[in-house]
Amino acid sequence: METFREYLPPVVLVLLVLAVGAIEPGFLAVDNLLTVTADTMTLFLMASGATFVIMMGGIDLSIQGVASMTSCIVAALLPELGFAAVPVALFAGAASGLLCGIVSTRLRIPSFIASLAISGIVTTVAYWASDTRSVLIAAGDRDSFLAWAVGDTGPLQNEILVGLVALLLLGLLLNGTPFGRYVRAIGSQERAVVASGIPVERVKILAFTLSGLMAGLAGVVMAGRLGSGSPTLANEFLLPAIACIIVGGTAITGGVGSIFRTFIGALTIAVVRIGMTFVGVSVFAQQIVFGLILVLAVAITMDRSKVTTVK
Amino acid sequence: MAVSFSRRIRSLAPVLVLLALCLVIASTNSNFLSVSNLIRLLSAAAIPLVLVMGATFVILMGSIDLSVEGVVALAAVAASMLVANDFTSLDLGFVALPAAMLLGGLLGLANGLLHVRLAIPSFMTTLGIGFACVGVATAILGGFTVRISDRTFRELTLGRLFDVPYSVWVAGLCVLVAWIIQERTRIGRWVYAIGTDEHTARQVGVPVERTRILVFALAGVFYGLGGAMSASQLGQGHALLSQGRLFTTITAVVVGGTALSGGVGSVLNSVVGVLVVIVLANGMVLMGIEPFVQQGVQGLLIILAVSLALDRSRLAVVK
Known part of the structure; x- marks a missing residue:
């Protein structure tokens, strides 16, 4: 059963790619596949950090607000600070994640409500940073300071490289460090972890900080791709981001999951979207399909033995 | 004795906060009163x-119900398309009101069914349904805004009785209905029983599943009405007209003193909570603070209210 769950998402992805290819052979062209992957990377970046939080059995609803905020910050500061605007924006993202973690753990507020509250605060910061407008990024600034995110290296779009680096680093963090093992353990059996003396609160705060940092990075890359930052830039990205984590096979009950699964999940969501467009499913119906995919994926991946009452 | 005293203070705290807020704003700005x-x-x-x-x-x-914005938006768009408008050729007048409530009720029912039958946490199902609703509302209109030309429908919120807009009377009626449901029906009792201790409630024969589904549907009916009222108030229907509603709603409920862990609170608490949020927003406008700061302040309010109200003894593990 576990191996089945492990390999189901990649197999589904390959089948979906082949199915869409059968309908529209042009889809399988290498160039096209690379473009699709590059387009999906912002979504993956946003979901990658949140994967840690979900693996602990929590949730981070602030990621779209954080991404919008960093897009505003980077767009507003690029003319003055140049490249330094990027670390400032990333720092702001990490700081909001840190705040979210502190509020959730130290004040013992459930993570969905803590992160909802934080999303209100970061939205205010976004409006403040952008002066309530969308802030354009000059083409020159973009080429000199954001080329690492939106340019090309050889045949590869840089979005893909950024995504792969994130996949590698976060994967190592989750699978090769004590922090990663603690995250997994907290998700499986939090009471036992608390009893064994592991600093649970610190691990949780760090996971939320990572989530904020990666959402912040997603916002910066998005701003680079769109050439502007705005307080509503990443709206409507929260649900797809959570969907890629869950569709990849990470359970919201915690314990089970990986960054690679989220990567697969993000590509799956993208291929489903493109496939539906090719087949002629209206945008109208696509939204309903995505809502249902999420709900079904949650139902399938959830570990029922862990929840006695479902609230 | 000490416990009951602190508990009484706690239950009065929202009212005291409201009074203090009014006093502070009234003393700095004479227009407030x-x-x-x-x-x-x-x-x-x-x-x-x-x-x-x-x-x-x-x-x-x-x-928890995170679908507020989606259901309100879709109900508002549906209502605006049923009355005289510039998008469809329909002109059904006040049929729009029950239609919006029915639509809201059905969406709420979907929330409840998915949550209970598939045993998925409610924040997840309502997030999914809410997102789908906003998406559908956007897709129906394709970014277009419906303009309502039905004067009588707009009177629903703009018309006045004793100088007070009808919308306020409608809201008052809703509070009365909700209060009766809470105090005088079995559903009301069962809601408290489920929130306090679901296992025990089930053992004493409370139909937990049915109650849960029904309550989500009931919530949807209120959101549908709220959507129709939004359309009437703005004279428009579009997918983003409900932006910020979820935030205000949750802030009001928790600031009013209803605990997120369930079982503690009442609809009257929430009335006080709404007044706190609205008075605070009004006070900030009177003081010349930028409107976008309100979301941040509401975020802080949520944190403050939840951390003060949470009954921590019941939370061994916070997820």
């Missing part, structure tokens, strides 16, 4: 009150 400003306050509170009546029952069960 003027009749026209008080009517403006009530009028601003009307739609949040209607939404909060639904959300309170859900939260009393220990669940």
Whole structure:
């Protein structure tokens, strides 16, 4: 059963790619596949950090607000600070994640409500940073300071490289460090972890900080791709981001999951979207399909033995 | 004795906060207590009150409903397309009102069914349904805004009785209905029983599943009405007209003193909560603070209210 769950998402992805290819052979062209992957990377970046939080059995609803905020910050500061605007924006993202973690753990507020509250605060910061407008990024600034995110290296779009680096680093963090093992353990059996003396609160705060940092990075890359930052830039990205984590096979009950699964999940969501467009499913119906995919994926991946009452 | 005293203070705290807030704002700004400003306050509170009546029952069960914005948006778009408008050739007048409530009720029913039958946490199902609703509303209109030309439908919120907008009377009626449901029906009792201890409730024969589904549907009916009222108030229907409603709703419920863990609170608490949020927003406008700061302040309010109200003894593990 576990191996089945492990390999189901990649197999589904390959089948979906082949199915869409059968309908529209042009889809399988290498160039096209690379473009699709590059387009999906912002979504993956946003979901990658949140994967840690979900693996602990929590949730981070602030990621779209954080991404919008960093897009505003980077767009507003690029003319003055140049490249330094990027670390400032990333720092702001990490700081909001840190705040979210502190509020959730130290004040013992459930993570969905803590992160909802934080999303209100970061939205205010976004409006403040952008002066309530969308802030354009000059083409020159973009080429000199954001080329690492939106340019090309050889045949590869840089979005893909950024995504792969994130996949590698976060994967190592989750699978090769004590922090990663603690995250997994907290998700499986939090009471036992608390009893064994592991600093649970610190691990949780760090996971939320990572989530904020990666959402912040997603916002910066998005701003680079769109050439502007705005307080509503990443709206409507929260649900797809959570969907890629869950569709990849990470359970919201915690314990089970990986960054690679989220990567697969993000590509799956993208291929489903493109496939539906090719087949002629209206945008109208696509939204309903995505809502249902999420709900079904949650139902399938959830570990029922862990929840006695479902609230 | 000490426990009951601190508990009494706790239950009065929201009212005290409201009074203190009013005093502070009134002492710095003489316009605050003027009749026209008080009517403006009530009028601003009307739609949040209607939404909060639904959300309170859900939260009393220990669940959460994140679909508020989606359901309100879709109901508003549907209502605006049923009355005389520039998008469809329909002109059904007040049929739009029950239609929006029915639509809201059905979406709420979908929330409840998915949550209970598939045993998925409510924040997840309602997030999915809410997102799908906003998406559908956007897709129907394709970015277009429906303009309502039906004068009588707009009277629903703009017309006045004793100088007070009808919307306020409608909201008052909703509060009364919700209060009766809470105090005088079995559903009301069962909501508290489920929120306090679901296992025990089940053992003494409370139909937990049916109650849960029904409460989500009921909440949807209130959101549908709120959507129709939003359309009437703005004279428009579009997918983004409900932006910020979820935030205000949750803030109002928790600031009113209803605990997210369930079982503690009431619809009257939520009335106080709405007034706190609205008075605070009004006060900030009177003091010349940028409107976008309100979301941040509401975020802080949520944190503050939840951390003060949470009954921590029941939370061994916080997820």
